[in-house]
Amino acid sequence: MTIERIMKVDRKTEEKILEAAEEVFHEKGFDGARMQEIAEQAGINKGLLHYYFKTKDKLFEAIFSVALNRIVSKIIAILEMDVALHEKINMIVDQYMALLLKNPALPRFVLNELNKNPDRFISKHINKDVKIAFLKFVASVQQEINNKKIQPIDARQLFINIISLTIFPFVGRPLLQVVFGADNTEFKQLLVERKEHIKKFINNAIEI
Amino acid sequence: MTIERIMKVDRKTEEKILEAAEEVFHEKGFDGARMQEIAEQAGINKGLLHYYFKTKDKLFEAIFSVALNRIVSKIIAILEMDVALHEKINMIVDQYMALLLKNPALPRFVLNELNKNPDRFISKHINKDVKIAFLKFVASVQQEINNKKIQPIDARQLFINIISLTIFPFVGRPLLQVVFGADNTEFKQLLVERKEHIKKFINNAIEI
DNA sequence: GTCTATATCATGATAGAC
DNA sequence: GTCTATCATGATATAGAC
Numbered sequence: 001m002t003i004e005r006i007m008k009v010d011r012k013t014e015e016k017i018l019e020a021a022e023e024v025f026h027e028k029g030f031d032g033a034r035m036q037e038i039a040e041q042a043g044i045n046k047g048l049l050h051y052y053f054k055t056k057d058k059l060f061e062a063i064f065s066v067a068l069n070r071i072v073s074k075i076i077a078i079l080e081m082d083v084a085l086h087e088k089i090n091m092i093v094d095q096y097m098a099l100l101l102k103n104p105a106l107p108r109f110v111l112n113e114l115n116k117n118p119d120r121f122i123s124k125h126i127n128k129d130v131k132i133a134f135l136k137f138v139a140s141v142q143q144e145i146n147n148k149k150i151q152p153i154d155a156r157q158l159f160i161n162i163i164s165l166t167i168f169p170f171v172g173r174p175l176l177q178v179v180f181g182a183d184n185t186e187f188k189q190l191l192v193e194r195k196e197h198i199k200k201f202i203n204n205a206i207e208i
Numbered sequence: 209m210t211i212e213r214i215m216k217v218d219r220k221t222e223e224k225i226l227e228a229a230e231e232v233f234h235e236k237g238f239d240g241a242r243m244q245e246i247a248e249q250a251g252i253n254k255g256l257l258h259y260y261f262k263t264k265d266k267l268f269e270a271i272f273s274v275a276l277n278r279i280v281s282k283i284i285a286i287l288e289m290d291v292a293l294h295e296k297i298n299m300i301v302d303q304y305m306a307l308l309l310k311n312p313a314l315p316r317f318v319l320n321e322l323n324k325n326p327d328r329f330i331s332k333h334i335n336k337d338v339k340i341a342f343l344k345f346v347a348s349v350q351q352e353i354n355n356k357k358i359q360p361i362d363a364r365q366l367f368i369n370i371i372s373l374t375i376f377p378f379v380g381r382p383l384l385q386v387v388f389g390a391d392n393t394e395f396k397q398l399l400v401e402r403k404e405h406i407k408k409f410i411n412n413a414i415e416i
Numbered sequence: 417g418t419c420t421a422t423a424t425c426a427t428g429a430t431a432g433a434c
Numbered sequence: 435g436t437c438t439a440t441c442a443t444g445a446t447a448t449a450g451a452c
Contacts, residue, residue, distance in 0.1 A: 013417080013418090027324075028239070028324065029237070029239065029240075029320075029324075031236070031237065031239035031240040032239040032324065034444090034445070034446095035445075035446065035447090036444090036445075036446095044418080044419090045418080045419060045420080046445095046446085046447085047418075047419060047420075047421090047447095047448085047449095048417075048418055048419075050446080050447060050448075051417070051418080052417095054447085055446080055447080056445095056446065056447090071383075072383075108319075108320065108323055110383075111316075111379055111380055111382070111383065112237075112316065112320050114382040114383060115313075115316055115379075115381070115382055116235075116236065116237075116240065118382040118385075121382065121386050127386060130386060130387050131386075131387065131389050134387050134388065151412070154401070154405065156388055156398060157398070157401075157402060157405045157409075159384075159387070160373075160376070160377055160380075160384060160398075160402070161373060161409060163376070163380065163383075163384070164372045164373050164375075164376035164377065164380070165368075165369060165372050165373065167372075167376065167380065168368070168371070168372035168375065168376045168379075169368055169372065171319055171323075171376075171379055172319055172368075172371065172372070172375065173323070174319070174322040174323055174326040174329065175279075175280075175318075175319065175322060175371075176367075176368060176371070177326075178329050178335060178338060178339075179338050179339065179342050179367070180342065180364055181339050190364060190365070190368075193362070193365070194365060194368070197362065197365045201365075201369060201413045202413070204359070204412065204413040204414070205409045205410070205412040205413035206412070221435080221436090242426090242427075242428095243427075243428060243429085244426090244427075244428090252436080252437090253436080253437065253438080254427095254428080254429085255429090255430085255431095255436075255437060255438075255439090256435075256436055256437075258428080258429060258430075259435070259436075260435095262429085263428080263429080264427095264428065264429090
C-alpha cells in the first residue's frame, strides 16, 4: 500500500520531468537548455531534478534516444515491409508527415544534435537495422526498374528525395514562411496539403 | 606610414577573429560556442577579442548576418531574373549546390538559429526583397501552366521542393550516411552527382 | 521524495599594465 | 593594440534538513 503510493508518486514526478525536459531540449537543444528551466517547467526544483537524473547529460540521453528512435524506427518498419514500391513511398510520406505534424520540432532537434556529435549514432543497435531495411528498399527499386515500372534511378538519391521533401519544410520553416509571407495557420495548411502533393510529385518524377 | 601599418594590423586581426568566429559559431551554434575557443582559434586572447567585439552577441550578429545573406541573396537574385522557369530551377540547383558544397555547415547553422529566434529575420531589409522575388517566381510558374508547358502545380509547393531537395542532404547528412553506410568521400560523391539528379527529377515531375 | 542552501566551476566581460 | 589578472554571474551539481 505504502509502496504502491510511493511508486505512483515516483512515476508521476519522473514523467513530469521527462515531459518538461523533452519540451525544453527540443526547443533549445542541449547547449541552450537550462536545468533550472526544466525544473520550473516540471513544477519542481533543481535539487529534485538531480535526484532523479544525476546529470544533465543523463537526462539529455534519455530524451535524445527516444527522439532518435521516433525518427528512425518508423522508417525502418516501412522500408522492411513487403509491399510495392509506390505503396512504400506513400506510406513513408503519410506516416512521416503525420508524425512531424504532431512533433514539428523533432527533426530539427535530432538532426542538430546528431550533426554536433555524429558518433552518437554508432552506439545504437539501430545502426544495423537501418542498413538492412535500406537494402530491402534498394531491392524494391531495382525490381521496379527491371519490370519497366519506373525509370532507372539511383535508389539512394530517391531515398534522399523522399526524406528531403517530407522533413525539410519542418526544418526550414522560418525561412519559407518569410519567403511566402505566410502566417502560422497559413503555413500549417500548406503542410497539410503537402502530403498529397509530395506523393503525386514523386510519382510523376519516377513513372515511365 | 605608422597609421597604415596600424590599420593593416587591425584589419588582419579582425579578419582572423571573424574567420575563427565563423568556424566556431557555424560548428557549435551560439549557445555552444565559447569566446575562449574563438580567441584560441584566432591566435589571440579573450581580452583582445572583447576589444574588437564588445560582446558575444555583437560578434555573433556579425557572423550571422553574413551567413543569412549568403543563404538568401543568391536565391533572390535568381528568382528575379527574366529567364524561363526551367532555367531558373536549374540555376537555383546549380548555384546553390555549389555554394553548399563549399559551405556544408551553413544551412544547418542559419536554419537552427533562425528557428530559435525567428524574429531575427524581421529586422532585415531582405524581408521585402525576398517576397518580391518570390512573386516573380510565382508568375513564371503560372505562365508556364497557362502555356501548357508544365502541369498545374502550387508554386509554393514547387519552391519548397526545389529548396528541400537541394538543402536537406546537408542538414540530414549524419542520418543519411548511416542509412547508406557511406563514408565521407562516398557521400560527397553522392552530393556531386546529385546536382544533375535533382534537375532531372524536378523536370520529370512537372513536365506535361 | 522533496526542499533549501551551498559548493564548485566555467564563462562573459572588465581593468589596468605595457 | 595586446596582454594578464580579475570580477561577476550563472549554471551544474551536491549536502543536509525535513
